[in-house]
Amino acid sequence: MVTLDKIYHAAYVLKQVARKTDMIYAANLSHGDTGIYLKTENLQLTGSFKLRGVYYKISQLTEEQRKAGIIACSAGNHAQGVALAATRMGIRSIVCMPDGAPISKVEATRALGAEICLVKGAYDDAYQYACQLQRESGMTFIHPFDDDEVIAGQGTIGLEILDQLSDVDQVLCPIGGGGLISGVAFAIKTLNPSVKVIGVQAMNAPSMVDSLQAGAPVTLETVKTFADGIAVKHPGDTTYAMVNEYVDQVVTVSEDEIAAAILALIEKQKVIAEGAGAVSVAAAMFEKIPMQGKKTVCIVSGGNIDVTILSRVITRGLITAGRNTTLQIALEDKPGQLLGVSRIVSECVANVVSVNYEHSDTSMAVTSCLLSVGMETRDFDQILEIQRRLEAEGFRIVN
Numbered sequence: 001m002v003t004l005d006k007i008y009h010a011a012y013v014l015k016q017v018a019r020k021t022d023m024i025y026a027a028n029l030s031h032g033d034t035g036i037y038l039k040t041e042n043l044q045l046t047g048s049f050k051l052r053g054v055y056y057k058i059s060q061l062t063e064e065q066r067k068a069g070i071i072a073c074s075a076g077n078h079a080q081g082v083a084l085a086a087t088r089m090g091i092r093s094i095v096c097m098p099d100g101a102p103i104s105k106v107e108a109t110r111a112l113g114a115e116i117c118l119v120k121g122a123y124d125d126a127y128q129y130a131c132q133l134q135r136e137s138g139m140t141f142i143h144p145f146d147d148d149e150v151i152a153g154q155g156t157i158g159l160e161i162l163d164q165l166s167d168v169d170q171v172l173c174p175i176g177g178g179g180l181i182s183g184v185a186f187a188i189k190t191l192n193p194s195v196k197v198i199g200v201q202a203m204n205a206p207s208m209v210d211s212l213q214a215g216a217p218v219t220l221e222t223v224k225t226f227a228d229g230i231a232v233k234h235p236g237d238t239t240y241a242m243v244n245e246y247v248d249q250v251v252t253v254s255e256d257e258i259a260a261a262i263l264a265l266i267e268k269q270k271v272i273a274e275g276a277g278a279v280s281v282a283a284a285m286f287e288k289i290p291m292q293g294k295k296t297v298c299i300v301s302g303g304n305i306d307v308t309i310l311s312r313v314i315t316r317g318l319i320t321a322g323r324n325t326t327l328q329i330a331l332e333d334k335p336g337q338l339l340g341v342s343r344i345v346s347e348c349v350a351n352v353v354s355v356n357y358e359h360s361d362t363s364m365a366v367t368s369c370l371l372s373v374g375m376e377t378r379d380f381d382q383i384l385e386i387q388r389r390l391e392a393e394g395f396r397i398v399n
Contacts, residue, residue: 028268042303048077053153073130076105087113102306145179146236158187176230178239185246229276263317322380
């Protein structure tokens, strides 16, 4: 059972390993009387909040459990917490990870001293295989979220939020399996019930949203989101009950909104967040809840984004923010057409980054062609201005 005393005890134990992460006022994301603050768990020792819960859990194991060794399953962040905590305490650890986990997280976990077992499928498939190995080996299983000590460790974030921003109105918190929000919500609601706690899930992995609607934990058939840290098919039984009791609301954000939040954090706040860590900011940016006149804390739960996909995420974020676009224009295939298009784009102060001609579209006249122009733009208003100018001069936009 999670208690406030257990959370305070976790805070005491974690002083030796976990940092009290900064609370940053996000001036470049806030506007008017809307105040957005970032709880920067991405700056934690392993780049994620997960270290808190797993270290506290392992610290409470008996000597017999430690000697048996530790087994865990994770998409990456829990894995690194397990590896670091186990290695520091001289305990053998095996971590089962989905084979689609980012290479950076796999290698970071291995570097921290854990043995890696890649399992085909999603997190839940890795979980099933880890349970099988645990039964066969007798090792001690460390659940990433559905565990009282793990939840208590994550709850220390709630204590820090209230200490760092005593007049906070609401807290936006990512949800995968629910361990983070369970601990945070329990701590905050116990100490200050007037503060709202809102969970955020990826639209393509809404296991907690669907469970709350169904009135019991449900298992999704598939999850498909680049926010791999919250790509969980089935929430925990304990965490479901705690979310149901202590969390005010759970909202979802799209893949494009997550990408836009990652881009905004990089560009405007100089903060690196992974997909799961940015969902809280996405919910604030796209006003999934009322923001006006409120001090809102967004928990940036992790920053372990794979650099190999970062460029694709940034590109998607640029498109979502109106900073990058491609227009397809039907032209008569004759001299001077491209010059006319280029002149308009230049006069609107946009930057052309790609040009492509297509002559083979059978739906068009033989003497016509399709021009695709990729541009760097300021915002959606500028895109509309370019479209209006092109159409005013007789060009036909087909997308």
